[in-house]
Amino acid sequence: MRNKIIILLFSILYTLSTSGATKEPTKPALNIIPKPESVRILPGNFTLGEGTILLITGVDTDLVKNAISLSRIIRFARGPVIMNEEIKESKAITSFVELSITPKTDPLAREGYKIKVTKNKVTITSGGGPGLFYGIQTFLQMLPSEVCDPVTRSTFNNWKIPCCEIKDKPRYPYRGMHLDVSRHFFPKEFIKKYIDLISMYKMNTFHWHLTDDHGWRIEIKKYPKLTEIGAWRVDRENLPWMERPVPGPGEKATYGGFYTQDDIREIVAYANSKYVTIIPEIEMPAHCLAALAAYPELSCTGGPFYVAPGSYWPNVDIFCAGNDSTFAFLEGVLAEIIPLFPSRYIHIGGDEAEKSRWKTCPKCQSRMKSEGLKNEKELQSYFIKRIEKFLISKNKKLIGWDEILEGGLAPEATVMSWRGIEGGISAARQGHNVIMTPSPYCYFDFYQSDPSFEPKAIGGMTTLKKVYSFEPTPHELNPTQARFILGAQGNLWTEYISTPEHAEYMAVPRMIALSEVVWSPKKARNWDDFRERLDVQFARLGYLNVNYSKGSFRVDVKTYLDKATGTMKARLTSEQPGCQIRYTLDGNDPTGDSRVYEKPVDILKNSYLKAGIFVDGKLRGKLTERNILIHKASGKKVSYLQPYSYRYAANGDVTLVDGIRGTTDHRQDWLGFLGNDMDVVIDLKTPTPIKTVFVTFLHDPDKWIFFPDSVTFSLSSNGKQYHSVNEQRNDVSQKEKGPVIKLFSQTYPDTPARYIRVHAKNVGTCPSWHEGNGEPCWLFADEIVVY
Numbered sequence: 001m002r003n004k005i006i007i008l009l010f011s012i013l014y015t016l017s018t019s020g021a022t023k024e025p026t027k028p029a030l031n032i033i034p035k036p037e038s039v040r041i042l043p044g045n046f047t048l049g050e051g052t053i054l055l056i057t058g059v060d061t062d063l064v065k066n067a068i069s070l071s072r073i074i075r076f077a078r079g080p081v082i083m084n085e086e087i088k089e090s091k092a093i094t095s096f097v098e099l100s101i102t103p104k105t106d107p108l109a110r111e112g113y114k115i116k117v118t119k120n121k122v123t124i125t126s127g128g129g130p131g132l133f134y135g136i137q138t139f140l141q142m143l144p145s146e147v148c149d150p151v152t153r154s155t156f157n158n159w160k161i162p163c164c165e166i167k168d169k170p171r172y173p174y175r176g177m178h179l180d181v182s183r184h185f186f187p188k189e190f191i192k193k194y195i196d197l198i199s200m201y202k203m204n205t206f207h208w209h210l211t212d213d214h215g216w217r218i219e220i221k222k223y224p225k226l227t228e229i230g231a232w233r234v235d236r237e238n239l240p241w242m243e244r245p246v247p248g249p250g251e252k253a254t255y256g257g258f259y260t261q262d263d264i265r266e267i268v269a270y271a272n273s274k275y276v277t278i279i280p281e282i283e284m285p286a287h288c289l290a291a292l293a294a295y296p297e298l299s300c301t302g303g304p305f306y307v308a309p310g311s312y313w314p315n316v317d318i319f320c321a322g323n324d325s326t327f328a329f330l331e332g333v334l335a336e337i338i339p340l341f342p343s344r345y346i347h348i349g350g351d352e353a354e355k356s357r358w359k360t361c362p363k364c365q366s367r368m369k370s371e372g373l374k375n376e377k378e379l380q381s382y383f384i385k386r387i388e389k390f391l392i393s394k395n396k397k398l399i400g401w402d403e404i405l406e407g408g409l410a411p412e413a414t415v416m417s418w419r420g421i422e423g424g425i426s427a428a429r430q431g432h433n434v435i436m437t438p439s440p441y442c443y444f445d446f447y448q449s450d451p452s453f454e455p456k457a458i459g460g461m462t463t464l465k466k467v468y469s470f471e472p473t474p475h476e477l478n479p480t481q482a483r484f485i486l487g488a489q490g491n492l493w494t495e496y497i498s499t500p501e502h503a504e505y506m507a508v509p510r511m512i513a514l515s516e517v518v519w520s521p522k523k524a525r526n527w528d529d530f531r532e533r534l535d536v537q538f539a540r541l542g543y544l545n546v547n548y549s550k551g552s553f554r555v556d557v558k559t560y561l562d563k564a565t566g567t568m569k570a571r572l573t574s575e576q577p578g579c580q581i582r583y584t585l586d587g588n589d590p591t592g593d594s595r596v597y598e599k600p601v602d603i604l605k606n607s608y609l610k611a612g613i614f615v616d617g618k619l620r621g622k623l624t625e626r627n628i629l630i631h632k633a634s635g636k637k638v639s640y641l642q643p644y645s646y647r648y649a650a651n652g653d654v655t656l657v658d659g660i661r662g663t664t665d666h667r668q669d670w671l672g673f674l675g676n677d678m679d680v681v682i683d684l685k686t687p688t689p690i691k692t693v694f695v696t697f698l699h700d701p702d703k704w705i706f707f708p709d710s711v712t713f714s715l716s717s718n719g720k721q722y723h724s725v726n727e728q729r730n731d732v733s734q735k736e737k738g739p740v741i742k743l744f745s746q747t748y749p750d751t752p753a754r755y756i757r758v759h760a761k762n763v764g765t766c767p768s769w770h771e772g773n774g775e776p777c778w779l780f781a782d783e784i785v786v787y
Contacts (some may be wrong), residue, residue, distance in 0.1 A: 020361065031536040032141045033512055034202055034519035035529075036168035044119045045160040046095075048143065053096040062129025063101050070099070070136050072224040074147070078461045097139075101132055111204070112169030114758065115139060117161055134202045139164065145536060172487030174435055175383035175518040176205035176279075177511055179503070182212035182290070183494040185257035190272050190500040197508065198548065199274035201515035204386045206271060207347060207489060210259075213308040213315065217258045218280070222332050225294035232256040233290075233307035240456075244310025253307060264340045272342075279399065281343050283349035284330060284518075285383050286318040298326050300361035311495075314354040314771065321383045322363025322529035331390050338394050345414065346391055350400035353380055353562070381407030381500035388413060400437070402427070418442075418491070420647060421474050428477055428484040437489040440647045441470035444510050445493040447667075449552035450622050455505070457497050459703075461667040464551050465575050468513040468527055490514045501547040507763030508541065508548040509534060531577045551575045553621030555583075555611040558651055559603065559628060559658045561635025568634050568659060569600040570626075572611050578618075583611035603628055603659065603763070626669075628659040631687045632690075633756070633786040634681050635659075641679040648672025648780065653780070656680060662782030666703055666740040675776030678760040682784060685751045687717060691787045695758055698780040700738030701770060705778040707732055708760035713746040715753035726752055734767055758784055 026206025030039060048668045056067045104110050104127025112134030113126040126132040140147055142161045151483060177198050179186070186194075195206055208416040210217045215232030228635070232253035236244035247253070256596065259267070271278050289308050296303030297426060300320045334346065355376035364379060370689045373379050381404075388398040388410040397413045414433040417424030424434040436442070436585040439460065446460030472488040490511050497503050541548045554577045559570050572581050581597040582590040587608035607630075612623045636657050648670055655671040662669040671678075699707045710729045714722040726746045744760075766772035 005364070030142060030162065032138055033533050033537055034089060034516035035524050035531070035533070036138065036166050036709055037521055037524070038165075038167045040165040042117075042163040042165065042707070044163040046117045046119060046163060046193070047158045047160055048097075049095060049158040050428055053093050053649060055093075055096050055098045057098075057100055060101055060129075063099060066129065066136060067099055067677045068286050068748050069273070070097075070139075073140065081416055095120055097124070099132060099136075100125045101129065104128060104343060107173050108169050111173075112167075114168070115166040117163045117165075119143075119163060122161070123541055125237075130204065133199070133275050134168070137202060138168065141536075141540075145539035145543060146374070148540045156537060170202065170519045171521060172485070172518045174205055174487030175203040175515065176207055176435070176487070176489035177203055177514075178204075178207035178209060178437075178489055178491040178506070180209040181217050181492045182209060182211070182215045184498045185215060185217060186500055186503065187260065188263050188267055191501070193269075193500070194503070194507075195271050195274055195276050197504075197511065199276050201512055202277055202519050203515050204277045205510070206276050207281060207490070207491075209280055209283075209493075210288045211281070211283050211290060213312045214310075215256050215258075216290040216294070217305060218264065218337070219258060219260045220333050220336050221261070222336060223295065223329070224289060226333075229260045229294040230251075230290035230307060231258040233309045236309040237498065239310070247306050247309065251408060255309075256307075258608055259558060261336075262339060263678055264403070266706065267339060272783075276676065278341055279343045279345045279347050280346035281349060282330075282333060282337060284319055284387065285321060285380065286315045286351065286353035287349055287654050288319055288540045289315075289317055292319075295329065297539045298323065298329055300357040300364060315352055317354055318353055318355075318356050318357060319383075320361060320363055321358060321379050322361060322365070322367035327386060327390075327458070330387060334387075334390065334394070338391075340487055344395075344397050345399050346396050347399045347416070348384065348387055350380070350384055350404040351402075351418070353403065355380070355753060368455070377407035379407070380404075381410070384413070385410045398662075413598040416489070420645070424485065425474050425476050428481045432484060434485050435487060435489055436472040436485060437491055438470075439491075441467055442488060442514065443493070444490050444506050445495065445497065448506070448510060448549055450554050452622060453467055453553075455502060458493065458495055458508075462510070462577065464510055464513055464548070465527060465556075467510045468517065469529060470514070470517050471522070472518065487518050488514065500604060504547040505549050508546055509537065509548075509551065512537060514778070526578070531575065533739075535577065553579075553613050555581055555624040557611065557624060557626045559635075559660060560600075560654065562600075568603040568628075568630060569608060570603055570628065571600045571691055572597045574613055576613060578760075579613045580615070582612055582614050583609060587611055589623060590614075590619075603630060607631055627661045629661065629783065629785055630659060631785050631787055632684060632688055633657045633784060636685065637683045638784075639681045639683070641681065642673065642676045644676075644678075645672045645674045647674070648778075650782075656695075656784045657682065658783070660783065662698060662780070664698070664700075664740070664741065666698055666700055666705060666739065666780060667713060669782040670698055670764060670782050671781040672705075673762060673781075675764060676779070677762045678758070678779055679782050680784070681719065682756045682757070682786070683719070686753050689750040689752050690715060690748045690753050690786065691750055692758070693756060693784065694743050695760070695784045696743045698782070699736060699740040699742065701734065702737075702738060703778070704770075704772050704775070705738065705780050706734055706763050706766075707740075707742055708744075708779055709763055710761045711744040712757075712759045712761075714757045714759075715751060716755040716757065719755045722755075722757055724748060726755075734763070735769070750754065756784070 011308045056063050100609050110128025111130045113131040116123045124135040216226045234253050235255040291306040292299045359377045384404050391398050402417045415427035416435045418437050420438050424436050445458050446462040447457045448777050473482050474486045489654045492507050556573045562569050581596040584590045585607040607628045608674040609626045610623050613620045659734045660669050693713050697707050708731045710727050712727045714725040716722045728744045765774050766777045
């Protein structure tokens with residue numbers, strides 16, 4: 001008989017710091033996030049009381065570790081009580097929780113688990129330690145939220161769990177969260193709390209961004225100047241990030257910090273206890289100004305350099321690729337990094353390397369000649385491949401941002417696709433592993449709600465609902481290629497995030513939404529259901545003293561054509577479950593007496609819709625306003641001869657005929673074309689007299705958005721031969737300060753046509769005077785109006 005260990009369960013204390021929380025609302029029996037693969041509710045309940053026993057069979061290290069962890073969570077500070085076999089057999093056990101592991105080799109099976117709850121016992125089984133840990137997280141979520149509240153030490157009562165059967169395993173093997181500690185340094189206590197949050201929601205990877213232009217955060221004993229100089233910058237925290245001047249003569253660098261190697265070992269061990277793998281990122285060849293400030297001889301120019309106190313763009317000062325000392329230095333750094341992190345991966349960055357220094361550097365040009373490299377992109381590829389060769393010699397694998405595709409991908413590299421999904425698609429088609437982290441869905445430093453009600457953010461708009469809508473596996477990939485998509489990751493860059501509390505606010509609950517995206521079966525995901533379950537998580541997070549965001553209180557407006565009636569309708573929704581939305585159509589502000597939204601609203605004429613969320617008769621948040629036009633093309637089919645970007649997809653294919661006009665806020669209601677023309681055909685279904693066609697565009701050079709060079713309008717009766725072709729050229733300077741909206745139009749003498757083609761010529765790339773010189777620029781359109 002294998003040894004048996006019994007642990008007596010007492011009252012409750014979760015190991016994170018705690019504070020008060022609002023009373024948990026009444027919810028359905030199980031509110032688990034991420035949603036399990038399958039749940040079957042059975043009759044009856046299991047009662048967890050002071051006499052409940054924790055039973056494990058065997059002495060497997062993972063089994064014992066998980067048992068002790070669970071007992072510490074459910075008991076108070078005295079720790080677990082372990083009884084021997086004789087005591088167990090001398091007592092009648094009527095209520096117990098049993099943990100067991102049946103070893104599996106398949107990674108997803110090792111992370112999967114099964115739970116069975118009957119009236120007198122709970123069994124949690126898995127193919128490995130990680131899965132048992134995740135089963136325990138689910139078990140804890142089945143308990144009341146007070147499991148996270150230390151007050152229950154004195155008020156603990158029997159808790160009931162519905163009898164059920166749960167079978168679960170993750171969809172993707174890589175489920176990650178990132179944190180940038182270079183731009184702002186965070187204490188190790190917060191890093192541990194961040195890891196707690198990651199593990200609570202069954203994510204398994206912490207991507208730790210340790211170096212950048214703004215600070216070097218890890219001790220390297222061979223190169224002490226990295227932390228003596230590179231970890232500190234002149235304090236400009238009282239100024240906006242983008243407006244911070246360079247250090248003046250004699251100014252002392254006082255802002256920063258770093259982790260000692262002992263700190264790193266402590267945090268890595270803590271993460272390991274939670275089955276979280278830490279992947280360190282050491283940036284190269286760019287984003288290295290902090291390193292060059294310490295060792296300027298590793299640059300192309302020799303410096304001098306300073307640790308950037310704020311915005312630093314473009315990143316012209318990068319490691320010299322022609323200097324062998326650069327590679328000796330980086331290999332020396334990595335030689336100390338590798339033993340600290342048991343992860344199979346090391347992240348080397350590889351992004352945003354502006355190569356103008358390489359173009360004029362004799363050493364870099366000599367390297368290109370000797371290696372037969374055609375251009376600086378191939379020189380970067382040489383750089384990355386050389387580092388990868390070193391990492392492989394140390395039994396490590398390389399991860400880089402999607403720029404490492406340029407010039408040729410390193411043989412065994414994994415690509416982290418952030419500039420969209422295109423880099424991930426390209427890498428997967430080449431047979432390389434991919435982690436999806438596209439900025440529109442996975443950048444949690446973007447605004448998550450109305451900016452007028454939110455802390456300052458870097459820009460963009462990534463709502464909770466948008467995160468939840470993300471699909472990591474692009475439909476463009478065939479099944480063989482799709483297997484290279486390892487999963488997805490949320491990124492938290494910290495230009496505008498200087499405190500742990502602010503970091504929590506930006507990460508949570510968006511990381512919870514992403515956790516369900518990467519864990520749960522695609523078919524199981526449902527926004528309304530998720531949002532209901534999230535309310536229970538808010539109660540837990542309150543007890544754990546997590547400064548989470550309550551999400552957007554903004555009303556979303558989508559219009560569509562009701563094909564049965566031929567009427568345009570407006571659908572009003574919100575991230576807040578069960579909220580009361582009141583609205584008007586005449587431009588007046590809604591009040592507590594205005595119409596309550598119950599079903600899609602008929603839009604029979606041009607309307608100015610205003611809508612808001614009302615609680616106890618009072619407006620909560622800010623009103624949503626939409627100018628809705630009704631015209632001959634409203635809701636009609638639009639064919640796109642060139643694709644728009646998913647990054648700014650607004651209302652999808654119907655955006656150009658949904659009646660909603662855009663404002664100067666580029667984040668809403670605009671359809672974006674990156675480097676492409678807008679070339680579309682509207683089908684009116686029947687020949688229709690056309691008097692006027694107009695379309696509006698947005699111009700905002702600071703956002704890389706430019707008016708089209710020209711817009712061409714044409715008509716057709718059959719969709720093949722077009723007539724009445726007219727072109728209107730742009731007369732606004734590209735240097736015009738934005739945001740500016742311009743209307744391009746064409747009039748006709750009641751010309752009958754079924755098809756209308758509108759072709760707007762994108763300027764293609766940012767002009768030479770622009771910071772994005774040569775990079776693709778944006779064309780933004782909102783509505784093609786036909787009268």
